[in-house]
Amino acid sequence: MTLITVVDYVLRVLVVVGFGLLSIRKGLVDKTGLIAGLVIGLIVILLGGWNWFLILLSFHIMAGLVTKWRYDYKRSLGVAEEKGGARSWKNVLANGIVAASMTVFEAFVGGQVWALAYLAAVAAAMGDTLATEIGLLNPTPPRLITKPWRIVEPGTSGGVSLLGYTASALAGAIVGFLGYILGVVPEVSEIDFALFLLVVVVSTIIGVTVDSIIGATVQAQYRCTVCGKLTEKPVHCGKPARLVKGYEWIDNHVVNIFGIGSAALAAILLSAILGLA
Ligand SMILES: [Zn+2]
Known part of the structure; x- marks a missing residue:
């Protein structure tokens, strides 16, 4: 290991710790979320x-900004993230564990398919x-993905909107583009770039759709025994809420992991079909 390599690795650790401390200061994560x-x-x-880290960082910053954005308004609707939007370890792991696993596969198994999946x-x-x-x-209320003729309250699991889908496709395009210019998938030629972007966008949409379908079908949903609201949370108004649908263990975090895992799997399959990796 040369001196340059040692300095490089020390810098990497310092940068991650630095962003971690900044994130807790800005209220993006709580203490458990910081560790995760x-x-x-x-x-x-x-x-x-x-370059891989910059991709992850772009998600972290974007998630922080968009959660804080119009937070008071979302709270007035009763749909905001709790604790001012500071994410706990469950939320951080649910959002990051698939990406981290793809990094491990790329490092120890090898192959750019893992980079695409990442x-x-x-x-x-x-x-x-x-x-x-x-x-x-969204100006109009969302519709249930499994029964599109049914309008549901904003924040309902499985509720989808055109604005939400547009935002998802945009996320796929942004991350795909960043991945390309940062050289996360180095062997993609310029000719393949359009295909490559398409794979990331389509995989993102598949992931978000799987997330919504699980959210609409088997995710735990409760009714508050105090205020009568439907909620994803097992406790509402300080009292245990009644399970009215789905399985207790399938909470929002589990649904997230399945959605994100589906996106990674879709990218692996699509890139194999299209001969990208
Ligand atoms: Zn309540």
Whole structure:
């Protein structure tokens, strides 16, 4: 190991810790979220490298901004993230574990298919966050993905809107484009670039759709015994709420992992079919 390499690796650790501390200061994560974020960030920057980390960072910053954006308005609707939007370890792991796993596969198994899957995983996490936070502001209420003729309240699991889908596609395009210019998938030629972008965008949309379908069908949904509202949370108004649908263990975080995992899987399959990796 040369001196340059040592300095490089020390810098990587310092940068991740630096962004971690900044994130807790800005209220983007709580203490448990900080620890989970450090683990994910270190895996990505140490095994993937600086460019892989920049992709993850773009998600983190975007998620923070969009969650804080019009926070008071979303809270007035009762659909905002709790604790001022500071994410806990569950939220950080749910959004980051698939991407971190793809980094590990790329480092130890090898092959650019993992890089594509990594981009799809980050894009799906970003797409879901954007769709949720921006979709909440859709002028018309969302429709249930499994029964599109049914209008549901904003924030309902499985509710989708055109604005939300547009935001997801945009997330796929942004992450795909960043991945290309940062050289995360180095062997993609310029001719293949359009196809490559398409794979990331389509995988993102598949991930967000799977997320919504699981959200509409098997995700736990409760009714508050105090205020009568439907909620994803097992506790509402300080009292345990009644399970009215789905399975108790399938909460929002589990749904997220399935959605993001589907996006990664879609990217692996699509790139094999199209001969990209
Ligand atoms: Zn309540």
